[in-house]
Amino acid sequence: MIELKNVERSYKAGHTETWVLRRIELTIKEGEFVTVMGPSGAGKSSLLNVLALLDDGWLGEYWFDETPAHKFNRKQRADLARQRIGMVFQSYHLLDDLTVAENIDLPLSYKNLPAKERQGMVADILDRFRIVAKKDLFPSQLSGGQQQLVGIARAVVHAPKLLLADEPTGNLHSTQAREIMELFRELNRQGTTIVQVTHSEENARYGKRILELHDGWLTRDETLEAKATEVSAK
Amino acid sequence: MRSIFQDMRYALRQLRRAPGFTATAVLTLALGLGASSTIFCLMDGLWLHPMRVPHPGQIVRIFGTTPQKQEGAFNYTEYQALAQRVNAFQGASAGLVAIGGRGSLMPRPDGTSSLLLTNVVSSNFFAVLGVHPLMGRVFTAQDAERLRTHPGVVLGYHCWQKEFASDPNIVGRQIALRHGKDHVSQVDVWGVLPSTFREIDPDSDRDLWMPAESWAAVRDAKELTSRDFRWFNLLGRLAPGATVRQANDQVATVAGTFAAADPSSNHGRGARAISDFSYRMSQAGTSGLVLFAIVGGVVLLAIVNVAHLLLARALVRAPEIALRLSLGARRWVVARQLLIENLMLAALGLTAGLGLAAALAAVLPHLLVREPAMLASYGSGVHFQLDTRVFFFASLLALVTMLLLSLVPLSQVARAALLPALGAGAATRTAGRTPMVRRAAVWLQIGISFALLVSTGALVRSFLNTRTQSIGLTRNQVLVAWTQGPDAPVRDTVLTNLRALSGVQSVAYGIRSPLMPSEGGIAAKVLLPSHPELHEPVEIKFNAVSSGFLDVTGTRVVLGRGITAADDAGGPVVVLINQSMAQKYWPGQNPIGQVVRLANGAVDARVVGVTENAPIIQIGEIPEPYLYVPFQQCESKLSNMGEIAFVLETRQNAMSMAQDVRQALIHVNPLLDPMMVTSLPELIRYSAGNYQMMAELVSALGLIGLALTVVGLYGFLAFRVTQRRREIGIRMALGASREATVSLVLLDTMRMAAIGLTIGVGLAFAAARFESAVLFGVRPLDALSLAVALVILAAAVAAAAWLPARRAASIEPMQALRTE
Incomplete structure (x- = not known):
């Protein structure tokens, strides 16, 4: 589904150039649940931003479903991301002055869908995530876990093939974190490819594969089929 | 501390x-x-x-x-009665002073004269007001008797500079003043006023200050004794403890006795x-x-x-x-x-x-x-x-x-x-909604700016109208020369000489030219036999004019005929009236043939024509009834006016002929040296000066206002984009295109602009109530002014919003969302 070939990313500050991603070679198959780990500053979020097509400054090749994203201009990349990718953020990033339903509707509003169809999709996702009762509340009226639930609902409302999550449980306590991770697993089972960035070993075990980055280098790529089952069994 | x-x-x-x-x-x-x-x-x-x-x-x-006028003048007898009987004022002669404007001619060695603007004042004037001279002394009430036999004047500072080259020995000298064609009087110079005291009104500066007693001695004493000569303005200095209200009650009571004593002259x-x-x-x-x-x-x-x-x-x-x-x-x-x-x-x-x-x-x-x-x-x-x-x-x-x-x-x-x-x-x-107070401030800014632009548009168009619209006067080149009125034979010589000047197309004359800066024009007491209900004569302004005067000044005769050479001293007395008079006294009727009784009933004049309304004193004045009387008939049957205004239509720029015309008049008689030479276009331009000043000032203020609005709106939007950086980042991460981001800012701006415009229309309506009084030929809220203001403001708002919108579109979501 995703193939990165020799992807590099650096930032220039004056005469100094700092590399955050070095010669990344990576293939992610459809239906995978990948966890990206590594110490702070290792390049995890940078990799996620490249995958999300939010970043334009990288070099190399990026194939998405046989489509050469690296040859696209900014607008074409944005179109591709809008159609195929969903994003979940550590800080939820809900808009304070929009209700839960309006927040979930936000990505749909950028896709030129008829209003009625959008309403139906939002109603479905509210129902699926069991947050219908909260649809008219504002983010400030929700707990952290509930806010992240809305964040995930917003990320998957347009049924993306790839869901990217940057420290999705970083601001949540353990019970809420487990609920969110279960939700990710369920989404993965239903066919959504997931790439998450986390520091948590426990969260990592919900995935099927672990990537580890150090100073921009991909230093580990390990499949965890059995361990994931163990976590599930617990 | x-x-x-x-x-x-x-x-x-x-x-x-x-x-x-x-x-x-x-x-x-x-x-x-x-x-x-x-x-x-x-x-x-x-x-x-x-x-x-x-x-x-x-x-x-x-x-x-x-009943028609609330700021009228008094005759000198009335002043004296008020000064004696009102005690709300302090100082000499009850602290009440009289001041009236006149002109004096000071002969030059070449036989021509300088016009010196003269204030004729009561002898207590300087003492009551507390004005001290720069040199010499000022006259006081105690000098009244002496001033009758030894006329004296005090010089204004600028007159002293201009006419006497700041002569330090001027005090005690005598200067000659010409009155009429033959009479020259010598008057003593008592003192010179300081430069700080110019006049009781700010836009004027008089040359001579002459006590009324001296004026009576050197000029026509009738101007001080006749009840019909109301040319004195009065000022008083309140006595300690006295109020304006008390003064008002007292002067009203004393004025009531004038009406009771002489109802025919003082009715109303x-x-x-x-x-x-x-x-x-x-x-x-x-x-x-x-x-x-x-x-x-x-x-x-x-x-x-x-x-x-x-x-x-x-x-x-x-x-x-x-x-x-x-x-x-x-x-x-x-x-x-x-x-x-x-x-x-x-x-x-x-x-x-x-x-x-x-x-x-x-x-x-x-x-x-x-x-x-x-x-x-x-x-x-x-x-x-x-x-x-x-x-x-x-x-x-x-x-x-x-x-x-x-x-x-x-x-x-x-x-x-x-x-x-x-x-x-x-x-x-994320930034959330902007507090209401800040949004309201932006609405108010846009609203004020819109109202300012509407006012600017109306005032600029008003000024342009004074330059382009029909005003009842020609915009052709017409020279106006105002001089001492010569006798009929001399006048004919002058006319012949002026007509002989190359570049002069036609020449006519009247007592005054339209728009000449005289105080209110000349008024006659008129009876109208067709209106027996008018028991008392009504005061109607008039001009005595020669044949051709209306043609040269461009005032059209809309009904009947104009004044011709046949309307001479021997012919039946005729009169032309303006449309305003026709509408006031003969509405819906043909006024031709109606009788206007002039000179306190002594002369019956028949209306032979109706002219359009032309401005008398200034552009934009409310038209009032006006009469045109043939000059020669006025001269022989009504009164012999002292001055005359020649009007000359020229083929070239009128002012370029000023010296030629002046020399032609002096050539006939040095006494005819004009007191004023100007042109009708100059008089029109000067008369519309207030419209020009308002248009210039309000345009400048409108521009400043617009600039402040653009800067303010830009600052607000730029800060708002900075505040919303994270929100915009989220939106872009969720799929918002750059165009959608630009629209987000522009739509937000348009919503604010729409509310601001609504406030602006309200403000413009409120302003219109006051502005109509200062506009010429344009309504304060006409569609064009509104449309132009709308276009300018829309462009300004778009300009203010464009950069912040572009900046919003250039936000990198990745950077905006980085929280680490």
């Missing part, structure tokens, strides 16, 4: 650290304060500045009243007293009100702009304030610190504003339309000074501005919360 100095040092450091903020705030305040100070300076110079005499607050003005006449300040305010009238309202709008725009800046700065400084509070600072100490910063901004703004005002005040005299070109002087314009009054006005405004702006830091400190500002959440929250 020490901590205040510390606060001041810290405030200076803070302002230095944010040079962009400081410069924008100071410049904005300077524009607001500078523009308003300049307008105050102008209004003060034109209308508001009190008379330059001691205790000007005690001065009241007394006016004669009739009364008197009233108002303070000099009220009088000046009424002179400022609608023009002053409109100017001040517009200045108020500009100042408000400046205040709102700076408030925006302070609010934006408040958000930036929220963590610092929270930190100070969390470290134990008392809220009032933090508030004091912020107030001192505001005070320093206001002080810097005031200094820069006064500098700007000083520069603009130097330009002000050029904004006023220059008086018509003349060979003899006629008034000398207004002086504008940035004096202490302007300084106090600007300081007061700066203080009010600062107090209003203080609400920002005070509310900031009062509401400052510690945790949200300091905590991690501060970084992750």
